[in-house]
Amino acid sequence: MGPYGEGGVRPYSEGGVGPHGGGGVGPWPGGDGRTPRHGDAFIDEERTLVDRAVFSDPLLYRRELGRVFARSWLFLAHESQFERPGDFFSTFMGADPVIVTRQRDGGYRVLVNSCRHRGMRVCRHDFGNARAFTCPYHGWSYGIDGSLIAVPEEKAAYGTPLDRSAWSLAAVPRVETYKGLVFGTWDTEIPPLREYLGDMAYYLDVLLDPDGKGTVAAPGVHRWRMRGNWKLAAEQFAGDSYHVLSTHLSAIIAEASLRDDGLNVPTTGFQVAMRGGHGLGGFDAFDYWHTAGFSEEVCEWMAGLADRTERHLGKARARNAVLIHGNVFPNLSMLPIRANLRVWHPKGPDALEVHSWSIVPAEAPPFVRRALLLDYGRHFGPSGTWEQDDSEQWHYSTADSDGFITRGLPLHYRMGYGRPSRTSYPEFPGSIDGLFSEANQRGFYERWSELMAVPHPAETRDESSGADDGAVPAPVRTT
Amino acid sequence: MTALYPETALDRLLVQHEIEQFLYREADLLERREYDAWLDLFTDDLHYYMPVRSNGQAGDDETLDEELALALFDDDKRFLLERVRKLRTGSAWAEEPPSRTVRMVTNVMVGEPDPRTGEFTVSSRFLLSRNRLQDEDEAYAGSRFDRFRRTDRGLRICDRRIMLNQAVVLSKNLGVLF
Numbered sequence: 011m012g013p014y015g016e017g018g019v020r021p022y023s024e025g026g027v028g029p030h031g032g033g034g035v036g037p038w039p040g041g042d043g044r045t046p047r048h049g050d051a052f053i054d055e056e057r058t059l060v061d062r063a064v065f066s067d068p069l070l071y072r073r074e075l076g077r078v079f080a081r082s083w084l085f086l087a088h089e090s091q092f093e094r095p096g097d098f099f100s101t102f103m104g105a106d107p108v109i110v111t112r113q114r115d116g117g118y119r120v121l122v123n124s125c126r127h128r129g130m131r132v133c134r135h136d137f138g139n140a141r142a143f144t145c146p147y148h149g150w151s152y153g154i155d156g157s158l159i160a161v162p163e164e165k166a167a168y169g170t171p172l173d174r175s176a177w178s179l180a181a182v183p184r185v186e187t188y189k190g191l192v193f194g195t196w197d198t199e200i201p202p203l204r205e206y207l208g209d210m211a212y213y214l215d216v217l218l219d220p221d222g223k224g225t226v227a228a229p230g231v232h233r234w235r236m237r238g239n240w241k242l243a244a245e246q247f248a249g250d251s252y253h254v255l256s257t258h259l260s261a262i263i264a265e266a267s268l269r270d271d272g273l274n275v276p277t278t279g280f281q282v283a284m285r286g287g288h289g290l291g292g293f294d295a296f297d298y299w300h301t302a303g304f305s306e307e308v309c310e311w312m313a314g315l316a317d318r319t320e321r322h323l324g325k326a327r328a329r330n331a332v333l334i335h336g337n338v339f340p341n342l343s344m345l346p347i348r349a350n351l352r353v354w355h356p357k358g359p360d361a362l363e364v365h366s367w368s369i370v371p372a373e374a375p376p377f378v379r380r381a382l383l384l385d386y387g388r389h390f391g392p393s394g395t396w397e398q399d400d401s402e403q404w405h406y407s408t409a410d411s412d413g414f415i416t417r418g419l420p421l422h423y424r425m426g427y428g429r430p431s432r433t434s435y436p437e438f439p440g441s442i443d444g445l446f447s448e449a450n451q452r453g454f455y456e457r458w459s460e461l462m463a464v465p466h467p468a469e470t471r472d473e474s475s476g477a478d479d480g481a482v483p484a485p486v487r488t489t
Numbered sequence: 490m491t492a493l494y495p496e497t498a499l500d501r502l503l504v505q506h507e508i509e510q511f512l513y514r515e516a517d518l519l520e521r522r523e524y525d526a527w528l529d530l531f532t533d534d535l536h537y538y539m540p541v542r543s544n545g546q547a548g549d550d551e552t553l554d555e556e557l558a559l560a561l562f563d564d565d566k567r568f569l570l571e572r573v574r575k576l577r578t579g580s581a582w583a584e585e586p587p588s589r590t591v592r593m594v595t596n597v598m599v600g601e602p603d604p605r606t607g608e609f610t611v612s613s614r615f616l617l618s619r620n621r622l623q624d625e626d627e628a629y630a631g632s633r634f635d636r637f638r639r640t641d642r643g644l645r646i647c648d649r650r651i652m653l654n655q656a657v658v659l660s661k662n663l664g665v666l667f
Contacts, residue, residue: 136656138546228558229554232559232561234658235657235661259580260575260580263578264571264578268570363657380557387561393539393664395571398582398664399582402662
């Protein structure tokens with residue numbers, strides 16, 4: 011058994027080779043008591059049809075914030091965004107605003123950006139350096155570790171001094187890093203970050219540690235907001251190669267039209283489903299850098315990097331495949347070959363905010379960094395010729411998820427169901443399927459279901475999300 | 490000090506008028522999606538750039554090394570042509586059906602020509618209204634700083650810097666041109 015033990019995500023290879031059926035409409039979701047509110051994204055026994063309520067139900071969204079986001083390791087920032095003590099970066103964990111701050115000992119504290127007196131945001135800058143976070147409302151002031159250090163007119167206002175230790179900024183109890191990435195979690199019982207990443211770390215290393223020298227984030231963060239449920243974005247990055255030829259057709263045609271040699275899009279590849287709901291996909295090996303039209307200079311540098319990667323990470327990761335897309339459950343997505351990491355912050359059931367970075371090898375000379383960040387930004391930034399069209403799909407796939415009839419039309423996640431795991435990549439951990447497969451998306455919703463079946467202890471404060479709404483009392487799993 | 494150099498004042502007025510008409514015509518071409526004519530307003534060595542804005546402690550963050558920092562647009566003319574070709578495929582879903590846009594250009598200020606190259610910078614403000622499908626309605630406001638060059642084919646823009654007034658881009662994509 012893997013790190014998720016008995017209660018973990020069921021092994022993907024045991025999906026069962028059952029009758030494939032039509033995958034048709036019926037039964038209506040919920041007819042047999044199996045609904046997302048009972049903690050199950052799937053409506054069928056084979057676990058291949060997803061109830062659209064997961065994209066639209068406001069109650070499920072509120073529960074997700076506790077059951078999924080407060081119980082997972084969440085990506086916060088890249089370490090190269092911090093140099094000195096007091097350097098900070100503002101972001102979100104689920105719907106909660108947090109400040110990631112570099113401490114004097116080089117570690118990180120992650121503070122909830124909400125004054126304990128009236129709840130005002132104590133920091134309204136995106137990033138910077140601070141000696142203290144002073145609330146603009148009444149002037150309570152907090153150290154970079156979150157401790158309450160000054161209360162204006164304390165004696166006149168309160169008589170006796172406040173119990174400072176009781177009124178510090180709330181701090182995230184666990185903060186860990188993996189190869190330059192800072193993560194935090196509210197859950198004191200889930201496994202350490204490295205164990206949580208599980209098999210995904212093997213693939214993450216190609217982006218984060220290709221040559222043992224680490225990476226840096228290009229200055230600046232792309233941030234943009236869109237309509238759509240965050241899970242559609244996350245699941246697509248986890249496992250959807252199938253959308254490319256339709257969604258991105260215009261980008262491919264335009265790019266090919268300007269190339270003398272046309273554009274050869276590879277047609278063979280793989281998907282990897284991993285325990286914990288992580289997913290990743292790519293192409294079988296091909297000469298990516300020349301095919302994508304990079305300059306000879308860049309291609310040469312990349313060939314050298316591949317040699318160093320082979321020595322550092324081994325041949326399989328350096329030579330055998332091109333890693334295209336991936337998702338660390340729940341909401342950290344990546345395009346490894348495009349040097350891109352992005353996080354999907356939920357903003358309600360039908361909206362999300364993307365924060366996106368260009369992550370380049372620390373050893374890369376300026377001309378390589380520039381080539382990588384242009385390649386990412388022009389294709390996958392907010393104006394990206396590829397990225398634009400994804401936002402259209404997520405918007406309107408979500409928009410009509412709560413119609414009376416649409417709500418009863420489950421969505422088809424059966425691609426590759428029952429297909430035996432491929433063995434073309436003996437070194438690759440996880441369960442491997444072909445380029446077109448929805449095994450990763452099914453794994454994503456298995457993990458989601460597993461978490462959503464168990465109420466978060468803090469939910470009892472919200473009457474409307476108590477057991478009467480369908481929560482099944484169950485022991486909290488420590489996965 | 491009345492009109493010591495009347496011809497200069499008149500020249501300036503004519504240049505001001507010429508530039509304003511150029512910018513109005515450009516906006517009109519984009520609204521009508523006349524992309525070839527639009528591209529023709531730029532020189533081949535164009536740099537078309539829209540930086541990321543942020544809420545930094547020293548006001549807006551203008552200190553990034555732009556060559557190596559993320560930008561919202563960082564295009565040469567070839568890539569703008571790629572964007573235009575994409576829009577014409579009929580399958581550019583973010584703009585298919587296309588947006589209805591209204592582009593207002595104002596506060597046009599013409600700078601002094603560079604004594605060496607003759608190029609001059611024009612700053613202006615824009616308000617771009619983008620309406621699409623049933624209820625998508627976006628407004629983009631900002632500044633543009635265009636460097637103009639007189640070529641043997643006429644007046645052209647060789648450098649465009651667009652400052653969008655949004656730190657978090659508040660629309661699902663920047664699928665329109667600025």
